Amino acid sequence: MSGLLSKHGMILVLLALCAFFSAVTYREQSPTGAAAGRDLASAISKEFQGTPQVLIVARDLPEDAAFAAELEKAIRAAGGQVVATVKGEPRDAREAILKLVAVGTKIDFVAGTQTTSEWLVFENLAADFPTLGDPKVITPRSYFWPNFLKADNLLNIANQIAVIAIVAIGMTMVIITGGIDLSVGSLIALSAVLATRFIRDAGGAENASPMGMTLACLAATAVCGLIGSFSSLMITRFAVPPFIVTLAMMLVCSGLAFTLSSGQSIYQLPESFVWLGRGADLGLPNAVVLMLVLYAIADVLMSRTQLGRYLYAVGGNREAARLAGVPVERILMFAYIACAVLAALGGVIMASQLRSGSPTYGNMYELYVIAAVVVGGASLSGGEGHMFGTLTGAFTIAVIQNGMNLTNIESYTQKVVLGLVILAAVLFEKMRHR
């Protein structure tokens, strides 16, 4: 554990940031959902001996629906009676009450969420409708918890950073070899445009089959892989500096993306196209699952395989690696092609998340990706860096952005803060290693 910490000091920074944002978003939480429903049902049966008559009031929202359904089930199971369930506005609640009054039903409890229980209708229930008896308005117990640490928010962070984190895997490899790839942002756009165009023009647009969509995405990825191999050829055979090659390809790919899409968004896509970006088959969003799987693979590749060793060796001392028989050119080509392919995958995920393909996707992403890698402890001079560090770096950036959104810091200020935090994080690492 201490070894892990000393190797990945950024974890500390990330945890500190999480703690900070947890503290500043510490708020009273009104629970909803199924758990809150069960909780409330048991509170009712504790408070009332016999058969309680309960009116359930919820809004017309998915989480409220779950709350109402669970509550109803639990009350019935405990021997209570649900006289009515309202799902909607205060107006709907009033109508339901008037109906109950008309048939002369008595109620013991009005069970609602924090929000619905504060509706004006319920303020003087006993006085307004004497025939109802003396109903008590009851809500699930509220508790204090940081908005930042709510499960939804954490998943949101992971989902938002998935694209950058996946592209950062490839960038980490490239940076470990002592190179850089500035074209990833444009490749995201190109891949998104290509994939959506293939679906629209060849896959049957809105009626595309899953197979058709898969092939379209693979084709887009393959094209980007070819572009990556072209860059790597320039870098190895013709010895053009990576910065220049990928800067050129950044312009080329961005231009191609705009040309191929005529500058428009492509949105003739089937509903099911969002599966990759928005679906959550395993409890976690699919994009996040994919990200975690890719990181696991990349970590094994870097730390346990011959290829990984060679990547480090080429970046650590290219000449020594060459003289030890490392096929330096092939290793470099692998890194740049992998980086391009992962950027393409990032583009596909982004298109899926937004259910459209646009040439403006991925704008400036290369900088966020590089920032994630560098914050994660990789050295731009090569030979050093870890996948786990990069993942930490990506999350650090995501947490800062998310935290500032939660605390209502405007987006211009966010950029300033993000820039300074990246600098501070890298400085912190340098100091620790001194």
Next chain:
Amino acid sequence: MNEVMPGNAHALAPLLAMRGMVKSFPGVQALRGVDLTLNAGEVLALLGENGAGKSTLIKLLGGAHPADAGSITVDGREVDLRSPKAAREAGIAVIHQEFNLVGGLTASQNMFLGQETARAGFLDQRQERRRAAELFQRLGVEMDLDLPCNRLSTAQQQLVEIAKALVFQTKILVMDEPTAALTLQETQRLFVIINDLRRDGIGIIYISHRFDEIFEISDRVIVLRDGANVSEHAISEVSRSRLIEQMVGRELKNEFPSRSVSIGQPRLEVKNLSRGRAVQDVGFTVRGGEIVALTGLVGSGRTETARLIFGADRRDSGEIQLDGRRLEIRNPRQAIAAGIGLLTEDRKLQGLVLGASVRDNFSLPNLARLSWVGFVRKRVEREEFAGYVDQLKIRIPHQEQRARNLSGGNQQKVVLAKWLARNCEVLIFDEPTRGVDVGAKYEIYELMNQLAARGKAILMISSDLPEVLGMADRILVMREGRLTGEITDLSQVTQEQIMQYAVA
């Protein structure tokens, strides 16, 4: 400028006097109390083997390193040369073998670098060009002041260096192997310039391995050996053979392990190997069980020859055979696959990935064998390396130790381990014991003997003549890219004889 001291104005004090100069680097005592005096208008040749302390001495003069002890006086005044700037202010200019010119700047920009003539914050380039033109005129050469220096020939760059030295009030000019890259004609022109400078009263320290030049240009010669003065002569009173004797005159002690030699069939055969001027038509054979030493002065093409055999550089022509089979070698990977290993001269730049662990370095050429479908078998790797750590007595706290933090001897052993694990048939050792302490040296020699005893062919490049005589079964000598001597009968040979082949 040009207020150069008229010859011998300060007749009493010498222009430069260094007394008892001592300097040590970690593990090496480079200077053990060297004295040197230089008079105005004199050319003093500084002579010594590689590692005798010449470079260290001129680094002290140039302010590149501070001395541990000793005093330096210029014109009788004590100076403290703690920085290059201090040296310049004392009137000392050093022209290193590798030029210190900024390739993209012109001659005049280079000459005034860090010393620009400015008027109200703006560079006065016209003034600088005028002064540069004056200086080149004084040197009697034409120079294109508009070309960036990297477009100039080596000889022209040399002249820019000299002109740069003259911009300052230079009284003492140190030239380290100034003719190494010059043609005969260019050398002659340089001598004309040196003679002019001498007439102007400038004292010149001239370092060269070329005896012909030393006899032609210098007035006096100082011989260094092992960081100490050996002798000092007026050039007219000494012979070439005597100087060589004094350069190498170290007695052989029992620093080499003995072994029984059994030499087998030819294994490595090299024919007509050439690359530009660096290596010209080199051919030789190394037999199984034989240690062949390849020696010569620094820059004679030994390392370049090794790199050609190993595929590290592209050869213009030549053929390499192993056990009578012709090898296709176009890169190190193919050489290694064929069974050739190269322990490079420069461990830090070429032998090791310094930021990586010693174990990773060990495994690098052996990963294919240590892996299973691409996955490194870490336990096998760890155990195998541990075996070599024991066998070679590598002193490391743990296998994850970064290579950067090891001593020279231990670094060399790690490099050795990685090639031993490769089980190469031909091993080329380039300066295997440079920067290695005495104890580790002996261990490395023993290991070379063991390898030879197992029938391997060993080519050892070394500048250390006692090492060459102590280890080799046969000696090859190179000079200026060519093989100039082969000594097969080692019972009679002396260091002087080897040196005769090595110098022009």
